[in-house]
Every structure is written in structure tokens, then in C-alpha cells.
Amino acid sequence: MLSELRSWKEIPIGGVAWKLSTENKTGDWSPFKPRIDQTKCTKCLICWILCPDMAIEWDGEKVHEKHDYCKGCGVCANECPVKCISMVRG
Amino acid sequence: MNKIVMGLNGNEAIAFAVKQCDVDVVSAYPITPQTIIVEKFSEFIADGEVKCSFIPVESEHSALSVCVGAAALGARTFTATSSQGLALMWEMLYIASGLRLPIVMAIVNRALSAPINIHCDHSDSMGCRDSCWIQIYCEDAQEAYDAVIQAFKIAEHEDVQLPVMVTIDGFTISHTLQRVEVLPDDVVKRFVGVRKPVEIEIPGMGKVPMILDPENPLTFGSLDLYDYYFEHKVQQHEAIEKSRPVIRKINDEYYEISGRRYGDGFIDGYGLEDAEVAVIVLGSTAGTVRSIVKKLRNKGKKVGVLRLRTFRPFPYREIVDALKDVEVIGVMDRSGAYGGIGGPVYVETLAAFYNSKRKPKIINYIYGLGGRDTPPALIEKMFEELPKLEGGEVKFLGVR
Ligand code: SF4
């Protein structure tokens, strides 16, 4: 967050952080990532609602996987009613 | 000065003070002997006497969590609990102080289970002595009222920004009707003012208020590892040290509006000017000890009492100074000391004298666990016994 380590007198109190959380790409630690088969997707948005990391995006027409923030938990694939999300390595 | 006298028990006195302090959010879960505080306060809301969001929750863990969230938004917040409820808040206690949120919480002291017991001892609040909450122990309902008003000002002071616990003894203070002088609403309102969030310097953003605000987005409670956690803990250490002059100043300022003050804000002594034997005590028992001190002094005995008002920050310099000529000190602890040198007040007192290089005899009296009565006769016996002791003893007062 700060390039040079500062003393306790030079940093804001309470350990607050000020960069947007989207600036931290948190999706690089999972071995499996969801891949949505758009041809079967019914746009029910269950994956969008349930993803704990908001790593499924709804643009008004389609759902998209945001791999930069996905932790690979597989909740979306498990809950998709038509089973059109597969967890793939990579 | 306008004197308004009411008959209130300790819990009602606290609820009344909270009502006058213009609190934005109160969240609580009922627990004996605290329940009356939030029950009474929700009546004030229902009767339209106060504008405040009251958020009933399913546990104390959630109650303090709500206060944490609301306080991070800039709200003035209050909650109250006792014993097991405080134990369930444990996780949030450290979060509230670590995030530097000026929450005020009333603790109606009650023994911890097991065995289950609803009566007073201090094991609940003493257990969280290292959670970086300021702790004020009140002697009666009047002080409970006064201390709550002071607590908001202490907590929200720009040099402090820490949560404050105001404690009263379960049942002894919480449920007994007492004479309480209250201040007019507008006087209290002016005294506490509106909570002004502190400004912090953020690289690239300049000075921003330390609250959750979409205009200046901040993250509260993010990961803080070996590179900065330590620095943030030193800031907390610094903040509670800085609360010392603030507590003193607010005790004086409160005197200006009410005519009441409690010693120097930290300790309140009686008979100490020439005392050879003195007792340190906190909470409602201080009154009993004082009455015995008066009785013994009338008989020419050189005895005194030092009531401790704040346990955190611990007024070690003030104690050493007030007891500088005392030869024998009895320290009363209303909580257990399992496997330690003695109870928490005792251990801190020993440490204070160790650093002062003076070595009076200091004896620990553990008393009143689970609400065990500590009648005047027992206190008198303690004063009789004290000069005969070696120092270093841990005694159990009133046990069979
Ligand atoms: S795998 Fe988990 S984190 Fe990733 S998109 Fe699915 S629900 Fe979200």
C-alpha cells in the first residue's frame, strides 16, 4: 500500500485502507475457475446472487466470470440449476 | 444551577443519560441485570422522547457488531450488557477499539458462569482489561448518570477515539432506587455536542473524515500483517495514554455544569492525608468502606480509603502519589485471580509501587464473588487485620 514503510506516527489510525478493493486482484490463488456455457445459461442470476466474492458480473444481458476476483469456491457451479457452469483448471 | 432531582435506579439513570446524549444508534440484547437500561431506553423511543434508531438483535455479538458498523458511519452509538453477554461480545471488543470507534457501553457487572449466577462481581469487565477500552467503575446511580455523559465526550475526543465502558455493580446499583440529580436536556446536549469524526491524512486524498463515506471511500477492518499491525497497536497504546489528560479535563468541565466531580477523574480518596492503613476499592463497596473509615477515624485510627474510578487507563502515578505515606495497603478485588499473584487491581497496584521504589505492605482481599454480601462488619475486621499482616497475602473476604 505504501512503498516505503512508515512509523506509527505517520500512518492513519484504525488500520483503514483507502484503495478500492478492486485494485487488489485476489483471484490468483485458486486452481479451478468457473466457465459458463452461455448457450445453456437461462440468466436466472442465481450464480450472480450467490457468489460470495461478487466475481460474477451481470451486464444486463449476460453473466460473466470475473476471474481476477474469483476464489474458486465452486458455489456458482454447484448452485446453477441447469448445471451450465463447469470448474476448469487454470 | 438548575437542580432536577429524580428517583432512579442505576439502570434508569444510565438510560436517562443516554437519552440526553443525542445518540444515533442503540443496539442491544437483553440480559439480567442490564435489561432495564435498554428497556427503559426503548420506552423513551416509543414515547417519542428521543430520536434514535433502536436495533434489536439476536445476540450480544450482533449488538456490538451493529454499534461497530454504525460508529464507522459516524453515528454516536451505545449498547449495554452484563456477564455472559460481554463474554459473547469478546471478538467485537477488540474490533471496536482496533478500528478506533468511540462506542459507549454500559456494563452492569455480574459474575460469569459456571456455576450460573446473576449477581455482582467484576470478573466480566476485569476480563477485558487488555481490550483497549477505557473502563470507568461507578460508585452509585448518580455517578452512573454523570459518567455516561462524560464517556461520550472522552470516547469522541480527537486524541482518544476509543470505546468506553461505564460499569455499575449488578443489583446493588442497577436495581436500587436512589436520588439522582439530572441536568436539563439542553445543558447535556451542549456539553456532549455532536460527534465530529476525526480527520485522517490519506496519501493522494488529503484529509478525509474517518468514516464510511462513498465520496471518500475507506475500508475498515482490512488485512494488516507484520508490516503495519504493530504500528496500529502502538497507536492504540498512545491513544489510551492520551486519554489521561482528557479524562481529567472532562471531570473538571463536568463540574462546571453540574457541581459534581469525582476526585481527579481517576481516584477519589478519603482520609488519606495522614493514613497509615488504606484500602483500595472500586464500585459500590467504596461507600461501605468509606463509612467504616469515617467510623474508625472518629475513634482516632489513621485509616483511609482510595476509590479507584478508572481501571483502564490505570492511574498508577496517582495511586502512588495519594498513598505515599501509607504503610499498609489492602487492595480489594471483586474477581478471581486463578493462578496469578492476586486479583487484577492488586497486581496493578503492586506493579505501580515496584516502579515507584517504595515498598509498602500490600495485601489482596478477594471479596463479593457472585454477589456475596460484604457488610460493614467485615470491612471493619479487614482494617483490624491489615496492620498485623506481612504483605503479599491473598485473602478471601467473607468466604466460609
Ligand atoms: S467459484 Fe466461487 S468465487 Fe468464483 S465465481 Fe463461482 S461462486 Fe464466485
Ligand code: SF4
Ligand atoms: S446460475 Fe447458471 S443458469 Fe443461472 S445465470 Fe448463472 S450460469 Fe446462468
